[in-house]
Amino acid sequence: MAILGQPIDRIDGRLKVTGAARYAAEFAVPDLVHAVLVESTIGAGQITDFDLTEAQAMPGVIAIVTPQNAIRLSDKKGSQQTVHAPLLQDMEVHYNGQHIAVVVADTFDRATAAAARVRAQYQPGEPVTRMESALDQAYAPKHFRNGSRPPDSRRGDPDTTFATGAVRVQATYVTPIENHNPMEPHATIARWDGDKLTVWHATQGISGTQQSLAALFGIDAQNVRVICPFVGGGFGCKGNTWPPAVLAAMAAKIVGRPVKLVVTRAQMFTSNGYRPETIQKLSFAASADGRLVSMRHDGFSQMSMPALGEYSEPVGLPTEMLYDCVNVAVTHRLVPTNASLPTYMRAPGEAPGNFALESAIDELAAGLRIDPIDFRLRNYAERDPHENKPFASKALRACYAMGADAFGWLRRNPVPRSMRNGRYLVGMGMATSTYPTHRMPADARVQLGANGVALVQVGSQDLGTGTYTVMAQTAAAALGLPVGRVRVELGDSNLPKAPVSGGSMTVASVGPAVLAAAQSVRAKLFDMARADRWQGAPDDALRLADGAVFGPDGRMPIAELMARRGIDAVDATAHAEQGPEKDQYSMHAFGAQFAEVWVDPDLGEVRIRRYVGAFDCGHVLNAKTARSQLIGGIVYGIGMALLEQTHVDEETGRVVNSNISEYLVPVNADVPSIEAIIVPSDDRLSNSLGAKGIGELPMVGVAAAVANAVWHATGVRVRRLPIRVEDMLAS
Numbered sequence: 203m204a205i206l207g208q209p210i211d212r213i214d215g216r217l218k219v220t221g222a223a224r225y226a227a228e229f230a231v232p233d234l235v236h237a238v239l240v241e242s243t244i245g246a247g248q249i250t251d252f253d254l255t256e257a258q259a260m261p262g263v264i265a266i267v268t269p270q271n272a273i274r275l276s277d278k279k280g281s282q283q284t285v286h287a288p289l290l291q292d293m294e295v296h297y298n299g300q301h302i303a304v305v306v307a308d309t310f311d312r313a314t315a316a317a318a319r320v321r322a323q324y325q326p327g328e329p330v331t332r333m334e335s336a337l338d339q340a341y342a343p344k345h346f347r348n349g350s351r352p353p354d355s356r357r358g359d360p361d362t363t364f365a366t367g368a369v370r371v372q373a374t375y376v377t378p379i380e381n382h383n384p385m386e387p388h389a390t391i392a393r394w395d396g397d398k399l400t401v402w403h404a405t406q407g408i409s410g411t412q413q414s415l416a417a418l419f420g421i422d423a424q425n426v427r428v429i430c431p432f433v434g435g436g437f438g439c440k441g442n443t444w445p446p447a448v449l450a451a452m453a454a455k456i457v458g459r460p461v462k463l464v465v466t467r468a469q470m471f472t473s474n475g476y477r478p479e480t481i482q483k484l485s486f487a488a489s490a491d492g493r494l495v496s497m498r499h500d501g502f503s504q505m506s507m508p509a510l511g512e513y514s515e516p517v518g519l520p521t522e523m524l525y526d527c528v529n530v531a532v533t534h535r536l537v538p539t540n541a542s543l544p545t546y547m548r549a550p551g552e553a554p555g556n557f558a559l560e561s562a563i564d565e566l567a568a569g570l571r572i573d574p575i576d577f578r579l580r581n582y583a584e585r586d587p588h589e590n591k592p593f594a595s596k597a598l599r600a601c602y603a604m605g606a607d608a609f610g611w612l613r614r615n616p617v618p619r620s621m622r623n624g625r626y627l628v629g630m631g632m633a634t635s636t637y638p639t640h641r642m643p644a645d646a647r648v649q650l651g652a653n654g655v656a657l658v659q660v661g662s663q664d665l666g667t668g669t670y671t672v673m674a675q676t677a678a679a680a681l682g683l684p685v686g687r688v689r690v691e692l693g694d695s696n697l698p699k700a701p702v703s704g705g706s707m708t709v710a711s712v713g714p715a716v717l718a719a720a721q722s723v724r725a726k727l728f729d730m731a732r733a734d735r736w737q738g739a740p741d742d743a744l745r746l747a748d749g750a751v752f753g754p755d756g757r758m759p760i761a762e763l764m765a766r767r768g769i770d771a772v773d774a775t776a777h778a779e780q781g782p783e784k785d786q787y788s789m790h791a792f793g794a795q796f797a798e799v800w801v802d803p804d805l806g807e808v809r810i811r812r813y814v815g816a817f818d819c820g821h822v823l824n825a826k827t828a829r830s831q832l833i834g835g836i837v838y839g840i841g842m843a844l845l846e847q848t849h850v851d852e853e854t855g856r857v858v859n860s861n862i863s864e865y866l867v868p869v870n871a872d873v874p875s876i877e878a879i880i881v882p883s884d885d886r887l888s889n890s891l892g893a894k895g896i897g898e899l900p901m902v903g904v905a906a907a908v909a910n911a912v913w914h915a916t917g918v919r920v921r922r923l924p925i926r927v928e929d930m931l932a933s
């Protein structure tokens with residue numbers, strides 16, 4: 203049976219469940235001391251001075267780093283990403299909870315105690331804490347999508363055609379600040395050996411971290427080594443190199459000893475980005491026969507003060523490409539507030555944007571009394587209407603059909619408030635999902651030993667998604683080996699370079715490099731076998747399996763091929779990147795989301811009772827880790843729909859629920875049985891493995907499916923997330 207696609211267990215599973223997998227904070231580095239961050243207690247203004255007398259007198263204190271004695275960093279730009287303030291380079295305070303000092307002591311507890319005694323004097327300003335009150339300050343992003351395209355787009359004439367619609371929706375949708383909350387917090391151990399820096403760092407991108415730290419400390423990237431064999435989740439907040447990692451390295455340089463800095467759970471809300479609040483104004487219109495005639499999507503996303511950098515939540519992108527509509531306008535604006543810099547969070551842009559888009563589509567369908575799936579099929583985009591290209595692959599029709607079938611969509615009575623179970627109002631809702639298929643260049647090395655054991659080396663990282671496992675499967679498939687005979691090394695910047703594990707692109711980027719390197723090893727063995735025995739045999743007459751090359755009349759053990767040459771291994775390094783197909787095709791994954799909710803009419807409680815998602819995520823390399831990601835993404839979406847919201851105190855700008863008991867994430871009782879269907883799909887135009895991304899796709903559309911189900915149950919259209927008891931009781 204083919205190894206690729208098999209639902210095998212994670213090859214690193216045993217290490218993880220036995221605690222043997224080493225995470226960034228767990229490396230035993232001799233002579234280690236501990237750093238703790240001190241954060242501002244005002245939301246805006248200036249630090250005028252520090253009083254460190256008390257803190258310095260505390261036991262075990264080795265150094266206190268403030269803007270007054272911090273190392274001046276040579277450059278704030280890494281080549282792959284920008285590293286943002288606050289890096290203790292000035293006395294400005296841009297938000298409440300900003301890092302203003304770092305205390306280093308011989309133990310973590312002593313550093314924590316001393317940090318509490320650092321006193322800052324401030325000249326406080328007036329913080330802008332509410333996006334709603336700063337909308338008049340909105341400005342167009344300067345680096346939208348890293349400058350690859352303008353923030354606005356327009357085709358046709360949506361403003362004129364809007365009035366011609368038989369049904370029109372003009373509504374504002376609001377999504378809150380959300381924080382990523384991976385289980386493993388940000389953590390860094392930094393050690394200098396002369397001008398060489400080694401960091402053990404929890405990151406989604408070791409190569410980006412290497413580049414950024416090198417640029418900031420003005421050293422060659424070769425002199426920075428980043429080690430990260432395991433990551434306890436990231437969801438986007440470990441995609442950039444954030445200040446705590448930089449400050450750990452700075453502190454280590456100052457004290458001349460290795461420094462460990464682990465961000466506390468509370469500091470996770472102010473140290474490494476978050477999904478910004480969005481306000482989205484939509485004007486959609488459709489004709490009486492259910493064709494979209496006008497779509498306008500004006501997106502505002504909340505930002506920090508511009509001094510900290512720039513991040514835009516690209517909410518309008520799905521609106522540009524998901525439906526076949528001639529008249530479409532999309533805009534993106536940023537609204538500055540005194541908050542830390544927002545960042546990517548699982549399905550950035552698509553997740554909140556799709557909530558607005560797929561809610562409005564549902565409203566149009568309801569207004570026309572057309573079944574929501576039927577309405578979507580009437581506007582099905584056969585090619586990407588924004589890029590005006592064919593899709594590399596698109597099995598969205600199959601997602602609708604298979605999802606509807608598994609969910610029992612036909613049982614839905616279209617009239618809102620018409621279905622009940624006992625005293626509960628029952629609602630069935632659906633939404634479309636889509637996420638782009640990204641890919642970046644990657645290198646990989648594969649070595650096959652005479653003993654029939656292969657080693658795969660890539661400077662990628664396993665976020666917990668299964669990268670170790672699927673890369674082992676990929677190499678095993680090409681080398682004719684059982685997975686158990688493949689060892690995979692990731693998470694070290696000394697390994698061949700790979701991109702950030704973000705944008706759901708690790709398999710699509712790294713997989714082809716591993717495949718190519720393994721195929722190259724195989725080709726070398728075939729050449730050796732041809733030289734020794736099967737001169738002129740074409741590739742398809744040869745086969746690599748069970749530690750031997752099989753030819754027309756027998757087998758040549760690879761040990762023998764190597765022994766004759768006095769070698770004990772064959773290796774190859776490969777580089778893989780997107781070819782010209784990217785210019786010719788639009789590359790996306792798709793899905794259909796179905797939710798059944800029960801709403802308590804007296805208490806207003808919304809519970810999700812059943813959930814089905816059907817996904818076109820390309821060729822799946824491991825059905826088990828894929829399913830795990832699909833289900834995990836849906837759970838993340840349930841959090842967005844019903845629970846997650848970071849609350850900011852309006853007066854002080856301080857995050858008030860910076861913990862995971864008051865920042866609500868879904869627990870088992872919130873999550874019903876979830877059926878995740880993998881729709882047959884294979885996208886060889888996007889990459890040699892036919893894979894599309896899985897990490898983010900299943901998150902997109904969940905909130906809309908739930909909100910649409912809540913409308914169907916109750917007749918209440920909720921346009922602000924999360925959906926709360928109060929929204930139900932106001933009806």
Ligand code: MOS
Nearest residue numbers: 438547548704705
């Ligand atoms: Mo993902 S938000 O691209 O880590």
